[in-house]
Amino acid sequence: xxxxxxxRTPTDGGAAGVVDTxxxxxxxxGGAQSAAAVGIASAGLxxxxxxxxxxxxxxxxxxxxxxxxxxxxxxxxxEYPHPEPVTLALDNDVNALTRAEATYGAAADGxxxxxxxxxxxxxxxxxxxxxxxxxxxxxxxxxxxxxVQPGGRPCSCGGYGHLxxxxxxxxxxxxxxxxxxxGRHSLLVDLAGDRRMSSSIWDxxxxxGDELALTLRLEAASALSVAITQAATLLDIEQVVLAGGFAxxxxxxxxxxxDRQLAVMSVAGAPAVRGAALGDQAGAIGAALLVA
Ligand SMILES: [Zn+2]
Numbered sequence: 001x002x003x004x005x006x007x008r009t010p011t012d013g014g015a016a017g018v019v020d021t022x023x024x025x026x027x028x029x030g031g032a033q034s035a036a037a038v039g040i041a042s043a044g045l046x047x048x049x050x051x052x053x054x055x056x057x058x059x060x061x062x063x064x065x066x067x068x069x070x071x072x073x074x075x076x077x078x079e080y081p082h083p084e085p086v087t088l089a090l091d092n093d094v095n096a097l098t099r100a101e102a103t104y105g106a107a108a109d110g111x112x113x114x115x116x117x118x119x120x121x122x123x124x125x126x127x128x129x130x131x132x133x134x135x136x137x138x139x140x141x142x143x144x145x146x147x148v149q150p151g152g153r154p155c156s157c158g159g160y161g162h163l164x165x166x167x168x169x170x171x172x173x174x175x176x177x178x179x180x181x182x183g184r185h186s187l188l189v190d191l192a193g194d195r196r197m198s199s200s201i202w203d204x205x206x207x208x209g210d211e212l213a214l215t216l217r218l219e220a221a222s223a224l225s226v227a228i229t230q231a232a233t234l235l236d237i238e239q240v241v242l243a244g245g246f247a248x249x250x251x252x253x254x255x256x257x258x259d260r261q262l263a264v265m266s267v268a269g270a271p272a273v274r275g276a277a278l279g280d281q282a283g284a285i286g287a288a289l290l291v292a
Contacts, residue, residue, distance in 0.1 A: 014061020
């Protein structure tokens, strides 16, 4: 039997707050004594070998390296003195999601695949020869930071013209507000006000035919098509799996536009683009697979 417990990532308290939340989740699952191992998938730049989150823009208090695995290990050892120490492992959340999709989901058919996670930012993972390709530094598949427009929009990483700057929800919000302020009125800003421009706001604006939302979606489709074409040409990728909470929001017209552009740009035949199979539990499943 599989038990699921969800908890919100705390917005204050930094690393200690995150470790507290993880400990409470363990408690609700029956305590560490009932677990053989604990796998953790974290947002951000992760050094799996040393168990550290080097930097995570979306996690308050993670703007410097955090030894997350050691902190969780110490906390569990204190709360659950165990005859055998619990096995712990850490990986990047998109690598975990990719591992899950490659094992049980949309990329489990053995085809060479690029998994792209669309959320606040844009992450990616590669499945080659049936295995997740991490690379010597763990950065394989990071398609969010390939250049799709030289000298283009600024990216969260400090670079320019990266895919994430055209397709990440946070970058799209920035672009929408900027154009709105320069006179391009949009329902996106009307609906969001001072609050975060959430996926549901994008959903409503696109549904209502908001012109700026539609333009930004079209530009996002072009940027994604360029990035996919480069990856597919270089690696002979057969399929692309679009995962993450923002992928369904962009919807069918987005996928159709990407398909259309890929057909024009691809040299060796366009890769098939499909949706992910495991939904928002993919990260947790991939984290469990790390220690399975
Ligand atoms: Zn970047």
